Amino acid sequence: MLACCVxxxxxxRGSKIALVPVExxxxxxxxxxxxxxxxxxxQRQSESVYDAPVHLAxxxxxDINESSGIVAxxxxxxLFWTHNDxxxxxxxxxxxxxxxxxxxxxxxxxxxxxxxxxxxxxGSKAGQPYLYLGDIGDNDSRxxxxxxxxxxxxxxxxxxxxxxxxxxxxxxxxxxLRFRYPDGKHDAEALMVHPTTGDLYIxxxxxxxxxxxxxxxxxxxxxRVTTLKLLGKINVPSVLGGLLTGGDISPDGRRVVLCDYLxxxxxxxxxxxxxxxxxxxxxPPVVINLGTRRQGEGVCYSLDGxxxxxxxxxxxxxxxxxxxxxxxxx
Numbered sequence: 001m002l003a004c005c006v007x008x009x010x011x012x013r014g015s016k017i018a019l020v021p022v023e024x025x026x027x028x029x030x031x032x033x034x035x036x037x038x039x040x041x042x043q044r045q046s047e048s049v050y051d052a053p054v055h056l057a058x059x060x061x062x063d064i065n066e067s068s069g070i071v072a073x074x075x076x077x078x079l080f081w082t083h084n085d086x087x088x089x090x091x092x093x094x095x096x097x098x099x100x101x102x103x104x105x106x107x108x109x110x111x112x113x114x115x116x117x118x119x120x121x122x123g124s125k126a127g128q129p130y131l132y133l134g135d136i137g138d139n140d141s142r143x144x145x146x147x148x149x150x151x152x153x154x155x156x157x158x159x160x161x162x163x164x165x166x167x168x169x170x171x172x173x174x175x176x177l178r179f180r181y182p183d184g185k186h187d188a189e190a191l192m193v194h195p196t197t198g199d200l201y202i203x204x205x206x207x208x209x210x211x212x213x214x215x216x217x218x219x220x221x222x223x224r225v226t227t228l229k230l231l232g233k234i235n236v237p238s239v240l241g242g243l244l245t246g247g248d249i250s251p252d253g254r255r256v257v258l259c260d261y262l263x264x265x266x267x268x269x270x271x272x273x274x275x276x277x278x279x280x281x282x283x284p285p286v287v288i289n290l291g292t293r294r295q296g297e298g299v300c301y302s303l304d305g306x307x308x309x310x311x312x313x314x315x316x317x318x319x320x321x322x323x324x325x326x327x328x329x330x
Contacts (some may be wrong), residue, residue, distance in 0.1 A: 006264070007296050011330060014070075014276060016054075022191060028165040047066060048287060048288055049324055050266075050287055050323065051323045051324075052289055053323055054320065054321050055070050055292075056309075056315035057199065057315065058099055059082075059101075059318075059319060060097045060100050061101040061104070061164075062315060063093070064086060064156055066314070067082045069082060069117035069189070069191070069298045070246075070298035070310070070311050072300055072309070074142050075153045075155055075156075076102075077303060078096055079112050079156055081093065081116065081131060082311060084115070085313060086113065089106070090106055090107040090111060090112045090133075092163055094105070100161070101164075102156050103161060103163040104164055104302075105155055105163075105171045107133060108169040108172065108174060108245045112135065112157055114136070114139070116137040116188065116189040117134040118131060118132065118134065118191070119139055119192050120132065120195075121130040121167045121198055122192065123198065123220075124219075125152070127215055128155060128213050131150070131153050132150050133148065133149040133174075133201070134189075134191035135249060136189070136202060137187065137188070137189060138185060143185060144185070145176055146179050146180070146202075147176050147177065147179075147290050148177045148179065149176055150175040150220070152173045177216075179216060179228050180225055180228070182214075182230055183230060186187045188203060189245045190202065191247065192249045194316070195250075196253050197217075197218055199217050200216040201213065201215050201249075201285070205244055207241050208241040210242050211233065211236075211242030212232075213231040214229065215228060215231050232282075233253055236260070236265045238260055238262060239262075244259070245259065245296065246259045246300075251301060251303060253273075254268060254269045254280075255267065255269070255280070256268075257301060257308050258299070259290060259296055259299040260296070261289055261293075261297075264287060264288065264289070264308060264322070265288065266308075267283045267285050268283055268286075268288070289322065291320045292318075293312070294309060297313055298312070305324075307321050308321070308322045
């Protein structure tokens with residue numbers, strides 16, 4: 001969530017510096033800031049392996065007014081899951097590429113204090129994909145523990161299109177995975193789960209400084225509080241610093257996509273690398289243009305890993321796709 005506090009954002013405008021209070025930030029402000037960022041990173045963006053962003057649709061369900069995370073379904077091909085930021089309740093929303101609602105589920109046994117991201121990956125039952133809901137927001141650095149809810153991904157049927165937040169389906173009962181940081185309290189909005197190992201990653205959110213990378217190695221236990229391991233720092237080419245708001249790991253486990261309010265960033269495991277996945281965090285991020293988003297907080301890979309999709313807080317909620325370019329023939 002973008003905190004409405006007395007904060008000044010700075011960005012380069014030629015040889016001048018512009019000072020803008022966050023509480024006055026809106027679509028025009030975000031567009032201007034994104035314009036300046038794109039200019040600053042023109043060379044980096046030209047190296048991107050992704051095409052220009054395409055606005056696929058606006059999400060049909062008007063109850064999705066603060067889409068804070070997005071993930072591609074594993075059980076239901078061509079469908080996606082999202083959730084709202086704080087204040088909505090423990091609901092997940094299914095939709096397709098055209099933005100059409102495919103049903104709403106209330107996550108049994110879960111509370112929603114400040115849900116900031118959603119991930120998907122393996123869990124306690126082999127062969128069963130699980131949704132991971134990250135109640136990891138902490139704008140005021142007050143939380144001694146954070147919680148990630150793990151629940152078996154629901155199967156979506158054709159007649160679920162009529163299921164709404166007023167009369168939602170119920171998921172299986174969720175497990176509450178509790179974590180604490182090894183170095184104090186942090187705000188965070190980016191949650192990822194590795195598709196093969198089940199390891200969980202959280203990236204802190206911090207303005208004008210490098211963000212921190214935290215890991216909890218699988219198997220993840222609901223019976224105790226797990227202390228996250230600090231892996232290091234990540235620097236992205238952004239005037240906002242580490243103000244990261246979403247993330248995902250590609251289905252093949254070889255790439256990471258992150259986003260902030262301005263754009264996306266991808267880190268890739270080197271092609272010839274025989275090392276473990278965590279080597280990815282040491283690679284240079286490449287900029288991905290995610291198009292115009294009022295307050296971009298959700299980003300994910302498509303099921304085949306060939307596209308990046310993004311949403312935004314606000315209504316209507318856009319669904320944006322950026323396709324990966326085909327590799328040139330040799």
